[in-house]
Amino acid sequence: MTSSSYDYAREIVYAQDRDRYLAGLFAAEDARNGLWSLYAFNAEIARVRDLIRDPLPGEVRLQWWRDFLQGTEHGDAAANPVADALGQTIRAYNLPVKALTDMIDARVFDLYDDPMPTLHDLEGYCGETVSALFQLGALVLNKGQDAGTGEVAGHAGVAFGLCGLMRALPWHAARGQMYLPADLLDRHGVDRQTVLKGEATPELRAALAELRGHARHHLVRVRQKLKDVPPQAAAVFLPLALVEPVLARMDAKDFDPLRGSAELSQLRRQWILWRAARKSGPKL
Template identity: 30%
Template sequence: MNDAIAALVRRHDPDRFLTALFAPPARRDALLILYAFNHELARAREVVSEPPLALIRLQWWREVVEGTPRRHEVAAPLSEAIAAGQLDPALLLPVIEARESEAYGDFQTVKEWRTWLLAGAGGLAVAAARALDAPAPAVLQPFGAAYGVAGLLRASSVLTARQRCLLPRDVLERHGLTPEAFMQDPVSAPARAVSQAVAEEGEAFLAEARAVPLPRAAIAAALPALLARRDLARWPKIAWPRQFGDRLAVTAAGLTGRLSL
């Protein structure tokens, strides 16, 4: 295992770090590199003040995926994994495109918002399944999207503090809110109704995931959806940090290969 990459993922993405432990040892490094790459994409918007600056950082990663060598703790192993055929660049580019959409975060409709989640968090799950050499990796898209919704809900206070709203405008408007009004009072009754509508979209993604057969080889890529199910079932209560029951559920599913959503 690449210790530096593992430490980075464990620190910044503990959920996916836990789930990656249930990947076959020969595939685990590629999965962790993928998750480290995803963390770097997320940082592109977090560390800058304006969306155009995030796009510049994301273009840097696009060039890495397309073959430009870079000296960087994540970029170098990412390039090696792509060259070795462990990660598919064709599946990484849509994830970058989703982050580009996220840089502005202006989703007019639920349809646009769902498309973003399917391409971003959903696309990451597809790339993870491909890294595991699972058959039909595209079936993992709703699994990843469900985790993306749960992640938005868990990060709602952080996003609000950063004056960011990644919710569809038509849902906000349905409850008489603008993004600015939502961020000003995220615990108001209308804001809570919006968050509940978002949670229901997560449940819809889980329903889509239940309807497809999950390849046994893809279990490590699908495990984040189990955490999404537990988060959505508890909403609006948030378990932070993760409770023992969450880790136990992931461990049981990872060891048995049975994922109950």
């Protein structure tokens, strides 16, 4: 089932995470299946909130993945093509299972409408979800050997994660969910209820400007460390080339963070990724 499982995983990534899919095409061909399995797993656990009405069924779905990773799954886990592909990848590259279970644990937050307490907590959430995915992808492209990318992956995940959450703010607010940290909102006098109602106040704009500053701070740290990324692992970090153009769109004075879209066209995203890949490593 392995070959068809990898094909299935690739199709999920193509449909649900197009930017990582395109970036993965610049990786060594013999390592792409490993990337597809990781990215498909990430897509599966990231969309659990979209598939359920109440948190409990979501908890059950996430627990199934925990059980699978810990070898205590119920039934034939290999019947799930994403799980089958992921299991093959874990064994082929000796990936740390704890990093994957930590990703699942972090996604429990997605199931509820609890506020994100602090910026530190938000960065930790990005670290356990997005940074981990960068690091695991680098392990796959470096044939299971530590590529020394832990620090760059950490900063990359926070920069990419913060940017993604700001892009998704209208969607999250519409369903009553808040990733913007409470301490950031309090510092700028933002009323959480106005955000959930879709009202873009000056206070909210100031808070988001500060958050973009944090994303750019981590992006600077990434730029300082990218030169140390082994060439064979560079493709994992290509999606970071999209962060600054998206942040720049959010900087516009007339941009509405709760009703506008900071999305780049598909053609422009492809061109940015291609340009970054043409250089010796993803220059940002």
